[in-house]
Amino acid sequence: MKFFIDTANLAQIKEAQELGVLDGVTTNPSLMAKEGIVGKQNIMDHYRKICEIVTGDVSAEVISTNYDGMLKEAAELVKIHPRIVVKIPMIKDGVKAIKYLHGEGVKVNCTLIFTAGQALLAAKAGAAYVSPFIGRLDDIATDGMELIAQIRLIFDNYNYKCEILAASIRHPVHIVKCAEYGADVATCPLSSIMALLKHPLTDIGLEKFLADYHASQKAEKVKS
Ligand code: G3P
Numbered sequence: 473m474k475f476f477i478d479t480a481n482l483a484q485i486k487e488a489q490e491l492g493v494l495d496g497v498t499t500n501p502s503l504m505a506k507e508g509i510v511g512k513q514n515i516m517d518h519y520r521k522i523c524e525i526v527t528g529d530v531s532a533e534v535i536s537t538n539y540d541g542m543l544k545e546a547a548e549l550v551k552i553h554p555r556i557v558v559k560i561p562m563i564k565d566g567v568k569a570i571k572y573l574h575g576e577g578v579k580v581n582c583t584l585i586f587t588a589g590q591a592l593l594a595a596k597a598g599a600a601y602v603s604p605f606i607g608r609l610d611d612i613a614t615d616g617m618e619l620i621a622q623i624r625l626i627f628d629n630y631n632y633k634c635e636i637l638a639a640s641i642r643h644p645v646h647i648v649k650c651a652e653y654g655a656d657v658a659t660c661p662l663s664s665i666m667a668l669l670k671h672p673l674t675d676i677g678l679e680k681f682l683a684d685y686h687a688s689q690k691a692e693k694v695k696s
Pocket of ligand 1: 642
């Protein structure tokens with residue numbers, strides 16, 4: 473499973489990149505706003521900076537909700553860097569835009585996926601990725617992980633090449649479950665990636681290994 477980081481924070485992107493497990497980045501207008509990136513040129517420059525840090529795909533979302541506007545924005549976004557993936561919302565004009573952009577060889581990530589039917593439509597239109605929002609489904613007492621299983625089954629039935637990019641991940645258990653259910657990508661906050669590292673028995677075990685090592689070194693010194 474690929475690991476993407478779901479943030480526009482450059483320091484966090486660098487930290488995940490340095491860990492050596494990062495395959496890409498996803499952003500959205502809320503995440504850009506959270507970093508205080510305002511104004512079209514600043515947003516474009518910020519995407520460029522992200523692309524310079526990572527070696528994988530970087531999703532950049534359109535703001536327009538009509539076909540012509542989405543295509544115009546997509547044309548501007550893809551000029552920023554060859555690894556920009558255009559993020560398009562799951563709406564009627566979005567599906568048409570995906571179809572057109574796919575024909576032009578542009579990679580699209582179809583976002584705001586909450587049902588298997590939406591994922592199927594996006595895949596048929598030619599999306600490179602679909603982004604089911606796991607956490608937001610969990611928030612309304614619906615099992616987000618079930619959606620991953622459903623989409624996996626459908627895509628495998630028809631051999632769709634579209635990748636399942638599990639989004640709205642909130643904690644490390646979500647990441648592990650995504651891997652179990654066969655998501656192609658999990659896009660996660662840095663905190664969830666780092667939480668995968670942690671187990672108290674690892675810390676206790678390491679402390680004991682080091683204590684035994686130092687005690688034996690000390691004993692050897694006393695002997696000699
Ligand atoms: O990738 C989508 C993600 O940014 C949404 O996450 O936590 O706002 O549901 P959240």
